[in-house]
Amino acid sequence: MLKLTNVKKYYGAQLILDIPHLELSARMNWLKGGNGTGKSTFMKMVAGIIPFEGSIEILSVDLKAKPIEYRRLINYVEAEPLYPPFLTGLDLIHFFRTTRKASKEEVDKLVLELGIGSFIGNPIHTYSSGMVKKLSLALAFTGKPAFILLDEPLVTIDQETVPLLYQLINDYFNRGTNFILTSHQSVDLDRLPPSKELILNDHKICVP
């Protein structure tokens, strides 16, 4: 599934992550760790956004050897996504639909399910932080990724949207999509597929 070998990540001279070997066998993974332990760095690294030492593979596709094929397999949404304020949500949805080769029906369904249809035609600077988050979640589920990485997916979204998000995760999980999630918010684990914990501490990830 997802395999990391001899992965190290530094910011300047400071070591952030040191993962000699990690294979994720579970399909639903909870990445846990205190503030500043490197959860978001781990997510960005696995998403292929920031450089690192070592190798990362999904379904035997190596990020460094086959970057396009690898990125096709993974979608990522940041904890606090930032998009150009003058673009509309539709601009971004169309952009992701094109690059991730998603069908119009699929995207329309996501827009409907997350209830963002009423505002995605407006420029992003008119959105509240919750609306931006909902848009980012729609983008995260666009395409047919093998993995979806959700960094703090519950932050800023309203209570009405939380069950919708759970439903989306369940639907995609049943279709074969794998997940890595982080969250400092309390999560109703009974409404999600069974998950495995990954604990980030002292630059390392351990699986209890």
Next chain:
Amino acid sequence: MRPVVHVLHKAIVARFYEQNAGLFLFAFFLMFGIVESSQIVSYHLSLIAGIIESTLFLAFVNLAWLIYLLKSVQFVLSRLTLPENEFLFSIGLMDARSQSGVLLFTLFVMDLPVLIYSLIVVVVAVHSGHAFVGIYILSFHLVLLTLSTLIIQKKINATHLDSYSIPRISVRWTQPKPFALFYLNQLTDQLKTVMVVTKAFSILAILGFLQIPLDTYDVRVVLMGILFAVVAHTVIVFEFRRFEDRYLSFTRNLPLSSFQRFGALACVYSLLLVPETILLWANRIPFVDAMEATLLGTGFIVISHCSLYLNELDMDRHIQKTLWLFLGSFMIVLCKFYRVEAVLLWVGSFLIFNRFYYTYEGSKG
């Protein structure tokens, strides 16, 4: 009043100079960096003589000053709306005269670069017997600063009223935007002043070179004009890279090849230089020469963008690198090796892009 001025200075004026440091550096270079040090005084005296003696030139300079002041006013208004600056609305508790005083002083400090140069123009005008031009310039600044102060004062005192704004004429773009337009949209949305100043200088540079009287037509004159024009885009290139870093990091996760990404970048800058290309054709430059000039210009500007993947973003370093590249290119054009240079610029751009796009990680690294 001093504590109020102090806070306004820290919350607004200092931020203004910080955010526009790149623009100031570039303007400083244009004013003092392109002339030999021994000729700076005579260069500026000729420039000032032009302002004093030509109504058209004076109008053009006035327009530039007006744009700068509008940018300052717009900056103050936008800072006032930030949540962390809401406390500044308590200026409305002061009496009207004190409010005007502190706001006028704030704008005065923000307008200082323009005011200092204007003062020199006024002194030269009076000494050369054109006192009326001096009086006109002083009145121009006084009226504009007063009006600007009133606009900001009104904003502070009318928080309880619906704000009236001039209806924005905007063309509703109903189709989803192509990726290349994300950058250009940033220019038209957030960098209007930079765009107007850059394009004005760029077009004047090309027109200026095309006016050079020659016995026979020489393509190098066109190429030099284009080089000056693309150097004028130094700030825009930097802002585009900053925009990428800040708002487009999400695109790094998308399954696109280096060719596709580089192609998009080439499209961005080809579109950016469309006015310059049209200008060349409008001036009846032979088709092949115009194409070569465009290829050289876009190659220059694209490699300038790609070089910003090599290190953390730093406007100082960017300006220095661009100027060295400009000097080198200028010499190459003089030696007539411009075709080789155009190819090298494009190939070099792609190689840098391909090697460093994904290894760049900004200020955290």
